[in-house]
Amino acid sequence: MTENDETTDDIVEATxxxxxxxxxxxxxxxxxxxxxxxxxxxxxxxxxxxxxxxxAFLDHLYDSFEERFATDPDADPLDRLxxxxxxxxxxxxxxxxxxxxxxxLEIRAQAPYDDAFRDHLxxxxxxxxxxxxxxxxxxxxxxxxxDDTDPEALAEFVVTVFDGAHVRSISTGRLLSATREHLAxxxxxxxxxxxxxxxxxx
Amino acid sequence: MTENDETTDDIVEATxxxxxxxxxxxxxxxxxxxxxxxxxxxxxxxxxxxxxxxxAFLDHLYDSFEERFATDPDADPLDRLxxxxxxxxxxxxxxxxxxxxxxxLEIRAQAPYDDAFRDHLxxxxxxxxxxxxxxxxxxxxxxxxxDDTDPEALAEFVVTVFDGAHVRSISTGRLLSATREHLAxxxxxxxxxxxxxxxxxx
Numbered sequence: 001m002t003e004n005d006e007t008t009d010d011i012v013e014a015t016x017x018x019x020x021x022x023x024x025x026x027x028x029x030x031x032x033x034x035x036x037x038x039x040x041x042x043x044x045x046x047x048x049x050x051x052x053x054x055x056a057f058l059d060h061l062y063d064s065f066e067e068r069f070a071t072d073p074d075a076d077p078l079d080r081l082x083x084x085x086x087x088x089x090x091x092x093x094x095x096x097x098x099x100x101x102x103x104x105l106e107i108r109a110q111a112p113y114d115d116a117f118r119d120h121l122x123x124x125x126x127x128x129x130x131x132x133x134x135x136x137x138x139x140x141x142x143x144x145x146x147d148d149t150d151p152e153a154l155a156e157f158v159v160t161v162f163d164g165a166h167v168r169s170i171s172t173g174r175l176l177s178a179t180r181e182h183l184a185x186x187x188x189x190x191x192x193x194x195x196x197x198x199x200x201x202x
Numbered sequence: 203m204t205e206n207d208e209t210t211d212d213i214v215e216a217t218x219x220x221x222x223x224x225x226x227x228x229x230x231x232x233x234x235x236x237x238x239x240x241x242x243x244x245x246x247x248x249x250x251x252x253x254x255x256x257x258a259f260l261d262h263l264y265d266s267f268e269e270r271f272a273t274d275p276d277a278d279p280l281d282r283l284x285x286x287x288x289x290x291x292x293x294x295x296x297x298x299x300x301x302x303x304x305x306x307l308e309i310r311a312q313a314p315y316d317d318a319f320r321d322h323l324x325x326x327x328x329x330x331x332x333x334x335x336x337x338x339x340x341x342x343x344x345x346x347x348x349d350d351t352d353p354e355a356l357a358e359f360v361v362t363v364f365d366g367a368h369v370r371s372i373s374t375g376r377l378l379s380a381t382r383e384h385l386a387x388x389x390x391x392x393x394x395x396x397x398x399x400x401x402x403x404x
Contacts (some may be wrong), residue, residue, distance in 0.1 A: 109311035111373040157384040164366025170312040
């Protein structure tokens with residue numbers, strides 16, 4: 001690991017902590033420097049503005065996001081779908097993860113005013129949609145899912161459900177488990193070719 | 203209409219315009235006063251803080267929301283559901299309505315840090331959920347909807363889908379029509395008792 005990599009990792013980690021603890025709205029470069037080995041002036045050397053730094057942070061987050069959501073193409077399509085649902089709708093019992101989701105919703109709410117945020121955030125939804133689309137298409141081909149399923153439309157719908165569950169969970173504290181259960185019922189009824197197979201997303 | 207009512211209406215209208223034009227994040231009392239017949243000092247006489255004013259604004263918005271979403275209890279349950287979907291997921295071609303939704307998402311993203319916002323916003327989701335729950339229960343009773351439907355769970359799911367469609371529409375510009383179409387398919391397959399009846403939400 002080069003010194004530069006170490007600095008980047010340190011800044012990304014500090015941004016993560018600062019977002020969790022302070023939220024996005026009032027976040028300053030000083031809040032990030034306070035949680036970092038890097039001084040505020042060195043932060044400014046690496047990133048001109050808070051905005052640049054946050055975009056770099058979103059890039060790093062996206063890399064870990066890809067790792068978390070990738071599924072094994074050879075596994076059973078229903079198991080792969082269950083893994084995606086479990087990852088997307090886990091209750092995030094640990095406080096830090098909840099706090100990050102909260103800060104991400106703030107950034108999302110700024111996306112209409114900020115094309116760079118918008119482009120970066122779009123990639124997250126697009127990645128999950130592509131993953132679900134592929135899983136569903138594989139499942140249809142394997143005869144596990146109904147052959148009248150439109151993978152594209154279903155994937156878009158699933159991502160919409162994920163986003164809705166998150167926004168309700170963050171802003172009004174609804175449990176994600178209700179959405180998991182309803183999605184499981186939906187998949188059992190509408191997606192599975194075998195009417196007797198049971199689905200549980202936990 | 204008393205003078206007081208007129209002032210309230212003026213302030214609510216000005217807040218609406220200011221939110222649409224300026225968004226929530228940087229909104230000031232001056233922005234609102236600039237769009238109002240009421241001076242900034244008079245604004246402060248009526249509302250101590252911007253926060254108080256926004257809560258009053260949310261109350262007014264909620265009243266119009268109730269009017270928009272109420273359906274005729276004697277109408278066909280599927281038509282009532284279609285009316286709710288059409289109202290919740292209309293494309294909001296007029297710019298002002300889109301801008302208001304954008305500002306509302308910003309307020310929503312602040313809800314985790316602000317119990318009063320959270321309580322106020324919860325009422326909106328709760329109102330739609332209650333309306334859908336009642337429509338579905340009436341439809342089950344009338345034999346229009348399948349009798350193995352859980353009105354409570356379905357209503358929560360529908361509100362989650364509405365919220366997800368909005369957040370995607372606002373933050374990444376997805377069309378709401380895709381969600382309307384998928385919901386129609388879902389209702390046709392999973393909710394209607396009569397397998398031959400077709401559903402279109404437009």
